[in-house]
Amino acid sequence: MKFGLIREGKLPPDERVALTPTQCREFMEWWPDVELVVQESEVRRISAEEYIDAGVSVVADVSDCDVLIGVKEVNIEDLIAGKTFLFFSHTYKKQPYNAALLAAILEKKVSLIDYEMLKKPDGNRIIGFGRWAGIVGAYNGLRAWGLREKTFTLPRAIDGKDLDEMISQAKAERLPQSLKIVLTGYGRVGRGAAELLDAVGIRKVDQEAFLSQEFSDGPVYTHLGLSDYNAREDGGEFNRDVFMSDPKGYKSSFLSYACAADIFIAGHFYAQGSPYIISREDFKHPLMRLKVVADISCDIDGPVACTLRPSTVADPVYGYDPENECECSIDTPRSITVMAIDNLPCELPRDASKGFGRDMLDHVIPLLIEGDQDGILAGARETNLDGELCEKFKYLEGYVAGDY
Numbered sequence: 001m002k003f004g005l006i007r008e009g010k011l012p013p014d015e016r017v018a019l020t021p022t023q024c025r026e027f028m029e030w031w032p033d034v035e036l037v038v039q040e041s042e043v044r045r046i047s048a049e050e051y052i053d054a055g056v057s058v059v060a061d062v063s064d065c066d067v068l069i070g071v072k073e074v075n076i077e078d079l080i081a082g083k084t085f086l087f088f089s090h091t092y093k094k095q096p097y098n099a100a101l102l103a104a105i106l107e108k109k110v111s112l113i114d115y116e117m118l119k120k121p122d123g124n125r126i127i128g129f130g131r132w133a134g135i136v137g138a139y140n141g142l143r144a145w146g147l148r149e150k151t152f153t154l155p156r157a158i159d160g161k162d163l164d165e166m167i168s169q170a171k172a173e174r175l176p177q178s179l180k181i182v183l184t185g186y187g188r189v190g191r192g193a194a195e196l197l198d199a200v201g202i203r204k205v206d207q208e209a210f211l212s213q214e215f216s217d218g219p220v221y222t223h224l225g226l227s228d229y230n231a232r233e234d235g236g237e238f239n240r241d242v243f244m245s246d247p248k249g250y251k252s253s254f255l256s257y258a259c260a261a262d263i264f265i266a267g268h269f270y271a272q273g274s275p276y277i278i279s280r281e282d283f284k285h286p287l288m289r290l291k292v293v294a295d296i297s298c299d300i301d302g303p304v305a306c307t308l309r310p311s312t313v314a315d316p317v318y319g320y321d322p323e324n325e326c327e328c329s330i331d332t333p334r335s336i337t338v339m340a341i342d343n344l345p346c347e348l349p350r351d352a353s354k355g356f357g358r359d360m361l362d363h364v365i366p367l368l369i370e371g372d373q374d375g376i377l378a379g380a381r382e383t384n385l386d387g388e389l390c391e392k393f394k395y396l397e398g399y400v401a402g403d404y
Contacts, residue, residue, distance in 0.1 A: 001034050001369065003027075004065035007041035009075040012313075015045035015349035016129075016356070018069045018086075021054035023357040028055065031369055037062065045349040067368060071356075076101060081108040082385060086364070089114045091382065094399040102382070103400045109387040117380035118364065126376065127359040132345035132352040133296055134185075134192020134267050139166055140339050140347075141181075141265045141294030142200070144317050146173065148292060148330050148337040157347035158313055166348065170200040179219035180210065182257045184277065185267035186225050189296055193267045197221050211260050222257075226268075229254040230275060247274040254278055259287040266295045270303045280305040283322035283336065293320075295340045310342035 005024070008014045019027065027036050037057045040048060048058045062068060063080050070087040079085070089112055091102045105112050118126040136157050143154040152173040157166050181202065183193055198204070202219045210222035227238040231253040243250055252275040258264065268277070282288070283305060295307045306320035308327050319328040319335040330337045345352040367377050382393045389396055398404070 001067065002065045003034060003036045003067045003069060003368075004059075004062035005036070005038040006062060006068050006070045006074070006078070007039045008043060008070060008072055009078050010072045013043040014072050014343070014346050015043055016071050016346055017044055017046055017349075017353045018071055018360055019357040020046060020350075020354055021050045021056060023354075023361050024051065024056045025054045026361060027365065031365075034369055037065065046353070069360075073098060073101060076104040079104055079108050079110055081110065084111040084113065084385075086113045086115065088116060089382065090116075091396065091399075092117060092393070094396065094404045096404050099399055099402065099404055102396065105383050106387050106389070106400060109385055110383060111385045112382045113377060113380050114382050115380070117382070118376060119379060120376075121374065126363050127356065128188060129345035129352055129356060130188025131192035131195070132348055132355060134189040134194075135163065135196045136166075136344040136347045137189070137267065137294055137296035137339075137341070138183075138193035138196035138265055139170055140316060140341060140344070141263055141292060142170055142173075142175070144292045144294060144337050144339040145175070145179075145263060147317055151176075156313065156316075158349075161350075163348055163351045167196070167199045170196075175202075175219045176262075177216055177218055178214060179263070180215070180261045181219065181221035181263040181265060182210070182224065182261040183221055183265045183267055184224045184229060184254075185269065185297075186223070187267070187269055189269075190223070190267035193265050193296065194221075194223055207257075211256055221265075224254075224257065229257065229277060243274075244271065247271065251275050252277050252279075252282075255282050255285065258282060258290050259285065261290060263292045263294065264290050264304075266293065266297050266304050268297055268303075270297060270299050274303070276305065277303040278305060280322070280325050283320070288322070290336060292337045292339070295338065296344065298340045298342045306336045306338050307340045308338075309340070311338070311340045313341060313343070313347060316341055 005019055037059045038051045039062045040060050051058050067084045074087055091098045115127050139157055146152040146154055160166050202221050205220045205222055207222050230250050233249050233251050254277050258278055293306050295304050298310055317330055317337050317339050319330040319332050320338050321328040321335050328335050381390050384390055
């Protein structure tokens with residue numbers, strides 16, 4: 001069996017990798033009978049020389065590999081017929097922009113294993129960049145405040161060396177002593193955002209204190225779980241299991257936090273059918289205090305109403321005019337500054353690659369080489385080498401045909 005680490009071809013360029021040089025060396029030590037090569041790339045943050053120094057062959061052609069491992073979607077022209085690919089395909093939700101990609105995968109009889117569908121028996125995902133999205137998203141939320149208020153200028157995360165440098169830069173800036181931040185979500189994203197806020201010295205306070213007090217001795221944040229910003233319409237007790245299975249009968253209770261916070265960092269997972277967290281009408285509330293929304297989740301025209309479109313690393317913020325419900329300049333009076341970069345982990349490519357590769361090496365590669373006894377790979381395999389959708393993903397037949 002031969003594995004190939006492929007170059008990233010999607011634009012804008014993504015500098016991440018699925019395995020670092022050190023992790024490739026571990027791979028070769030653990031499975032000496034399995035060959036591993038790395039495809040040449042001009043866009044990786046990690047150089048070819050670093051792989052060569054680790055004892056890994058760097059090649060131009062990977063067509064003789066059995067398993068090809070990437071990060072983001074593979075360009076249609078880069079798909080190799082009859083091979084097994086692993087990458088984030090962004091197809092299982094019938095995303096319109098990738099229907100042609102899945103059709104090409106079937107036509108070329110490629111077996112696709114989608115990272116997003118790799119799950120433990122309890123349903124939790126095995127692998128992902130959520131922690132890094134949270135870390136970089138929280139940093140960009142602070143950066144957005146500086147851009148809006150013109151009080152400080154944090155550099156882009158992608159222009160720095162690593163996480164330690166990014167934290168040092170954020171700690172060096174003086175945030176308003178009365179700044180209040182509300183953070184939603186306790187998954188990988190939310191915990192990553194909290195990790196960044198803690199690292200730069202922003203104090204965590206409980207919800208009651210956050211809502212009832214003002215602070216003058218340094219910025220603070222509060223961290224909300226599902227039951228903190230969702231409530232039953234009949235006033236009954238919140239039940240997480242009921243909410244997760246059927247959120248009907250629940251409403252958002254987030255408005256009080258929006259009227260008490262300066263920055264909202266949205267790190268939650270939004271399930272279809274759940275109440276919108278903050279609506280367009282909420283943003284018109286006379287006591288609305290929010291000035292910056294860092295929407296890490298980036299659900300367009302969804303639970304956070306000011307998120308009208310994704311932003312980019314090159315152009316990270318835009319304004320939202322609550323009265324006219326439209327995009328505007330961040331200098332527009334009473335506007336909300338929105339940060340909605342939809343590919344945040346790529347701003348810390350070395351750190352994010354290291355974390356992702358660790359999970360690959362510990363939890364995914366062994367299944368490919370030693371066997372998939374628990375059916376984890378089978379549950380994430382969207383297509384097979386016969387050019388067919390696997391049974392679990394038959395619901396995508398119409399999507400592939402253009403019905404989405």
